[in-house]
Amino acid sequence: KAGVxxxxxxxxxxxxxxxxxxxxxxxxxxxxxxxxQTPGQxxxxxxEYFSETQRNKGNxxxxxxxxxxxxxxxxxxxxxxxxxxxxxxxxxxSLDSRENYGYTFGSGTRxxxx
Amino acid sequence: KNQVEQSPQSxxxxxGKNCTLQCNYTVSPxxxxxxYKQDTGRGPVSLTIMTFSENTKSNGRYTATLDADxxxxxxxxxASQLSDSASYICVVSGKGNAGKSTFGDGxxxxxxx
Numbered sequence: 567k568a569g570v571x572x573x574x575x576x577x578x579x580x581x582x583x584x585x586x587x588x589x590x591x592x593x594x595x596x597x598x599x600x601x602x603q604t605p606g607q608x609x610x611x612x613x614e615y616f617s618e619t620q621r622n623k624g625n626x627x628x629x630x631x632x633x634x635x636x637x638x639x640x641x642x643x644x645x646x647x648x649x650x651x652x653x654x655x656x657x658x659x660s661l662d663s664r665e666n667y668g669y670t671f672g673s674g675t676r677x678x679x680x
Numbered sequence: 681k682n683q684v685e686q687s688p689q690s691x692x693x694x695x696g697k698n699c700t701l702q703c704n705y706t707v708s709p710x711x712x713x714x715x716y717k718q719d720t721g722r723g724p725v726s727l728t729i730m731t732f733s734e735n736t737k738s739n740g741r742y743t744a745t746l747d748a749d750x751x752x753x754x755x756x757x758x759a760s761q762l763s764d765s766a767s768y769i770c771v772v773s774g775k776g777n778a779g780k781s782t783f784g785d786g787x788x789x790x791x792x793x
Contacts, residue, residue: 570723601783608785609724609769656723668714669771669781671723 568592570659570672578678584645587675591638591659597621598640599669600632603654615640616662647679682707684772686784694792697760701787703753703770715744715755716769718786724769727755760791 571590579585591598600612611624615634634640638659644651654676658669684705693699705713712731716724728737728744730753737744741764743756757764770784 572723609783611781611783654721658723668726668729670726671716673723674721676721 570657570670572655572657572672572675574675575673576676576678578680579647581647581649581679583647584643585647585677587642587644587655587657587677589640589642589657589659589672591640591657592670595659595661595670596638597660597662598634598638599658599660600640600642601656601658602626603656603674604652609656612642644677649679652677652679682772682774682782684770684782684784686768686770686787688787689785690788690790692790692792693760695760695762698756698758699760699789700757701755701768701770701789703755703772703784705751705753705770705772705782705784707751707772707774707782709775710748710751711773711775713744713746713753714771714773714781715742715753716771718767718769720766727768757789760789762791762793765789765791 573588597616599614601609603609614622618634629645632642654674656674658671660669661667687702714729715727718724727739727742730746732748741758746753767786767788769786771781773781
């Protein structure tokens, strides 16, 4: 079965711009979580969506937002980009993150802000 | 505050040798613990997932153990290969804490020929 698909794989943006990243979960998975990973840093939780509702949120500024569609696909938006937003953004899908199901991660979107 | 601490931070071993990575956590109440392998620039790939009642789980040359009493887990890699060079991440989820799992900072393993 197809895995978690993230698009685009690479992105270069200018400071002050905004960006939208996309994540298509595994078919049947209703939970999608987003993470930021910077060089030398661990995975930082951004937010989680389940059945189109944001169920949990990490400690990121309001410039980071997301949404989930009825087909479980999710998008993440970052407005007014800063240099520090350069990172690997990962999404993970699960049947239901509240149960003991594992997450399946996508390959990530590498965002570079210049 | 829920925390997950992994040790060592980095490790270099020779091909064919065994190694053990450690994960200590304070997450409570505990739901499950997962080990992931992450190659550079790629997304993490699940190795094992263990719940409270499971002590050991294997996936090929990878064997994870869990001691829920002491809140410790280990990942043992046997007969290491060059392809094992990666970051290994321990993730602990608490009950009722949907999606907000606590991630360790990972152990970077380098396997040299």
